Amino acid sequence: RRGxxxxxxxxxxxxxxxxxxxxxxxxxxxxxxxxxxxDEVARSPVAxxxxxxxxxxxxRAAIEVATGAYAAAEVRLTDAYFAARADDDAQLGLQLVxxxxxxxxxxxxxxxxxxxWIRDGLADATRExxxxxxxxxxxxxxxASAAALAGDSEVALERVALAETIARAxxxxxxxxxxxxxxxxxxxxxRGVGAGRDLDRGAQx
Numbered sequence: 001r002r003g004x005x006x007x008x009x010x011x012x013x014x015x016x017x018x019x020x021x022x023x024x025x026x027x028x029x030x031x032x033x034x035x036x037x038x039d040e041v042a043r044s045p046v047a048x049x050x051x052x053x054x055x056x057x058x059x060r061a062a063i064e065v066a067t068g069a070y071a072a073a074e075v076r077l078t079d080a081y082f083a084a085r086a087d088d089d090a091q092l093g094l095q096l097v098x099x100x101x102x103x104x105x106x107x108x109x110x111x112x113x114x115x116x117w118i119r120d121g122l123a124d125a126t127r128e129x130x131x132x133x134x135x136x137x138x139x140x141x142x143x144a145s146a147a148a149l150a151g152d153s154e155v156a157l158e159r160v161a162l163a164e165t166i167a168r169a170x171x172x173x174x175x176x177x178x179x180x181x182x183x184x185x186x187x188x189x190x191r192g193v194g195a196g197r198d199l200d201r202g203a204q205x
Contacts, residue, residue, distance in 0.1 A: 011046045019055045026062050034063060050087045054080050058095055065103060074103050074113075090128045094135035097121040098142045105146035118143045129166045137167035144181045153185035160185075 022037035038059050046052050057080035064073035081096040101121050105114025122143055125136035144159030160178050 011044065012049050012052055015041045015044050015046050015049075015052045016055055019052070019059050022059045023062060026059070026066055031063065031066055034059065038063070050083070051089060051092070054084050054087070054089060054092045054096075057083075058092070058099065061099060061103075065099070065107065070103050070107050074100065074108070077103065090124070091132045091135055094121075094124055094128055094132055094139055097124055098135070098139045101139065101142040101146060106142070106149055109149075111150075114146055118146060125166070133167045137163040140166065141177050141181065145177070145184075148181050148184040148188065151188055153188040156181055156185040 018037050018041050022034040022041075025037065026034040038056060041047060041052065041056055044052070047056065057076055061073040061076040061080070064070070064076065077096050077100045081093060081100060084090075084093040084096060097117060097120060100117040101114065104110045104117050108114075121139040125139040129136040140159050140163040144156045144163065147153070147159060148156035160181050164178060
């Protein structure tokens with residue numbers, strides 16, 4: 001039927017899955033396949049749907065980050081974040097703000113911009129942790145990593161603990177990131193024994 005939302009729901013779902021696959025490829029260093037998936041979605045008839053467009057922008061920005069174009073990525077992520085807020089897409093907003101925390105606070109080491117996005121990201125994570133625990137936990141972990149890089153180890157450890165509380169069924173990748181942040185924080189504090197215990201416990205979970 002004309003106007004039947006079911007006619008576009010499946011193509012949108014497929015496009016989102018392709019974009020998620022692109023992010024996964026990028027995380028293991030497969031830049032060319034990630035770009036190919038992005039190009040494929042860009043040619044799709046649902047490319048302009050808000051949920052698809054925003055996630056395509058997330059992948060484009062991730063590719064820019066992977067190639068060192070941090071300033072361009074920050075602009076793209078910022079625009080996409082506010083668009084997601086306007087569209088009431090909270091899950092996408094969490095994914096975008098997690099990247100903004102990484103780009104500003106960790107990659108670019110911009111203390112002012114990083115602090116702003118950490119503040120906004122933690123607020124978003126607190127608000128949405130019940131609906132999207134994995135995405136909320138990722139925001140908190142990015143904020144924890146930024147704190148560890150800045151030498152604020154106690155804050156980093158507090159944020160790691162919060163992330164693990166939010167996402168009880170934490171993924172292997174997220175657990176690995178949590179352990180990495182803990183190791184950095186303990187190294188800053190000179191508590192190598194504590195770090196070793198955490199790493200051993202995490203590896204056994």
